[in-house]
Amino acid sequence: MAMASSGTALVTLPTDTQILITREFDAPRHLVYKAWTTPELIKRWWAGDRGEVTIAEVDLRVGGRWRYVMTANDGFEVAFHGVYREIVPNERLVSTEVFEGIPDAEASAVVNTITLTETDGRTTLTSLAEHPSRGIRDMVINSGMEAGMQEAMDHLERVAASLR
Amino acid sequence: MARAATTADAFNAVAEPRRRQILDVLAGRELPVNDLVRMVGLAQPLVSKHLRVLREVGLVGVRDQGRQRMYSVNGRPLKPIHDWVKNYERSWSQRFDRLDVVLEELKQIKEENHGDGE
Numbered sequence: 447m448a449m450a451s452s453g454t455a456l457v458t459l460p461t462d463t464q465i466l467i468t469r470e471f472d473a474p475r476h477l478v479y480k481a482w483t484t485p486e487l488i489k490r491w492w493a494g495d496r497g498e499v500t501i502a503e504v505d506l507r508v509g510g511r512w513r514y515v516m517t518a519n520d521g522f523e524v525a526f527h528g529v530y531r532e533i534v535p536n537e538r539l540v541s542t543e544v545f546e547g548i549p550d551a552e553a554s555a556v557v558n559t560i561t562l563t564e565t566d567g568r569t570t571l572t573s574l575a576e577h578p579s580r581g582i583r584d585m586v587i588n589s590g591m592e593a594g595m596q597e598a599m600d601h602l603e604r605v606a607a608s609l610r
Numbered sequence: 611m612a613r614a615a616t617t618a619d620a621f622n623a624v625a626e627p628r629r630r631q632i633l634d635v636l637a638g639r640e641l642p643v644n645d646l647v648r649m650v651g652l653a654q655p656l657v658s659k660h661l662r663v664l665r666e667v668g669l670v671g672v673r674d675q676g677r678q679r680m681y682s683v684n685g686r687p688l689k690p691i692h693d694w695v696k697n698y699e700r701s702w703s704q705r706f707d708r709l710d711v712v713l714e715e716l717k718q719i720k721e722e723n724h725g726d727g728e
Binding site for chain 2: 454455456457459462465467469471472473477478480481487490491492493494495496580
């Protein structure tokens with residue numbers, strides 16, 4: 447169960463509509479910010495072990511759009527896009543996020559707030575995802591739970607990514 | 611908007627803060643409804659309503675003891691919630707492990723170019 451990684455993402459559910467992820471990195475925050483916002487670097491980490499990032503577009507200004515597309519290992523394509531709402535370089539990034547694979551996707555947009563704090567050259571990243579309603583989150587979760595086990599796992603992966 | 615049925619699963623049951631409070635109060639012990647009402651600080655009809663929801667999803671069990679009905683927690687229906695969070699956590703941990711590799715490289719590039727500093 448224990449992972450031999452340098453750190454494990456800690457996931458908590460502060461309210462019925464939120465998901466909070468926390469992780470520490472052994473790097474100063476301007477580098478974490480750079481890795482988080484530079485297309486060629488995003489391509490190297492954003493898909494994790496699940497596939498390949500094929501598109502990473504970043505128009506890093508308030509009102510600018512971003513779009514990431516990933517081809518998962520078993521072939522399906524997963525795409526997300528959003529708009530930057532608030533940008534404080536190296537500190538804070540607020541953006542919307544839409545999972546393109548669901549009906550009425552724009553209405554289910556998540557608002558993500560990323561914060562970076564640095565202590566002694568190490569950076570703590572928090573990512574707070576705020577959903578428009580608990581109903582939307584529940585609906586996604588419930589549909590995952592009703593599916594077959596493997597399908598549910600695949601779906602949950604997509605859900606997990608979409609809630610980012 | 612289409613909604614999946616929510617009354618019959620643990621996700622919905624624990625979405626209500628008062629029901630989480632009832633589960634907390636019941637954790638590790640059995641209580642009659644009167645004690646529960648006193649400890650939770652809600653009117654009995656409300657407590658009974660929440661208990662009904664919790665019983666429907668199997669999170670709370672009840673047995674008769676003399677004239678009293680004793681309530682207790684069964685954690686098993688919480689497992690899908692736990693699993694969901696764990697899976698989500700695993701997915702992000704993998705992603706962040708990749709990010710660690712990228713950051714190591716960025717740190718090295720910086721050291722080669724500037725030595726140190728902002």
